[in-house]
Amino acid sequence: MTRILALDTSTEACSAAVIADGKTFVEFDVCPREHNKRILAMTDSVLTQANLKLADVDVIAYGQGPGSFTGVRIATGIVQGLALGADKATVGVSSLRAMAHSIFRTSGQTHIISAIDARMNEIYLGAFIIEEQGSVQTVIQDTVCDARNSLKALDSQIVWQAIGTGWQTYHAELSQQINAQVNTQCTFPNALDIALIGLKKFSEGDQQSAAQVSPVYVRDQVTWKKLPGK
Known part of the structure; x- marks a missing residue:
C-alpha cells in the first residue's frame, strides 16, 4: 500500500x-x-x-x-x-482542487466552486465535480479573474457548494451569478x-x-x- x-x-x-x-x-x-x-x-x-x-x-x-x-x-x-x-x-x-475535495470528503457534496481572494480585485477560481474520493473532474480550470461574470459557464440549475476566501470578499458579486451555499467550516x-x-x-x-x-x-x-x- x-x-x-x-x-x-x-x-x-x-x-x-x-x-x-x-x-x-x-x-x-x-x-x-x-x-x-x-x-x-x-x-x-x-x-x-x-x-x-x-x-x-x-x-x-x-x-x-x-x-x-x-x-x-x-x-x-x-x-x-x-x-x-x-x-x-x-x-x-x-490548492483549489484540494479545497473542493475537502467539501466532498466532509459532506459528500459533489458540485463545488473554490475561490481564493487573489487581491487586486481578482480571485483564483476553479469549479469541480467530485463523485469519488481522490478523483476530481474539472468544470472551470484554475484561473485568476474578476469575480464579476466569472461563473457563466456553470449550470445555474444546480445548487453549488462554495468554499474559500474569495466567497467572503466577493460574496455579492459571486452569489448573484449562481445558486451557491457557502461552506463556513472549510475555508483553506x-x-x-x-x-x-x-x-x-x-x-x-x-x-x-x-x-x-x-x-x-x-x-x-x-x-x-x-x-x-x-
Missing part, C-alpha cells in the same frame, strides 16, 4: 498529512506568516505519529497553488529539498485532501521528479475552459 506525505502552505493555513497503511495523520493550523516556522515541525509530527521516517514514504505531494506567492514557494521549496534528499517522487496538487486547503488526490494521481502514473517540483501561480492564465456542450 502506497505511503504518502503531503504538505501545504499555499494560503493562510499550514498543514501536513501522512496516509499510511489505511490510517491518516494530520496537522493543520491557520497561522499566517508562520509557515516557515511551522511546516517542518508539522512534517516531523505526522511522520512520528505514523511511526515512519521520510525514507519510508513512497511519494511526497504538495499544494502547488494558486494562492499566496510566498506560501506556494515555501511548500515547493521544502518538498523539492525533501524529495531530492530522500530520492522520492512528487505529486503537485491544485488541507494537506489531507492533497494526500488523497495525490494518491490517485500517483496510482495513475502522474508524478514528477524532485527537479520538476514547481509552483503554479496562474496569474498569466486568464481564460477558463468549458465542458463540452456548455
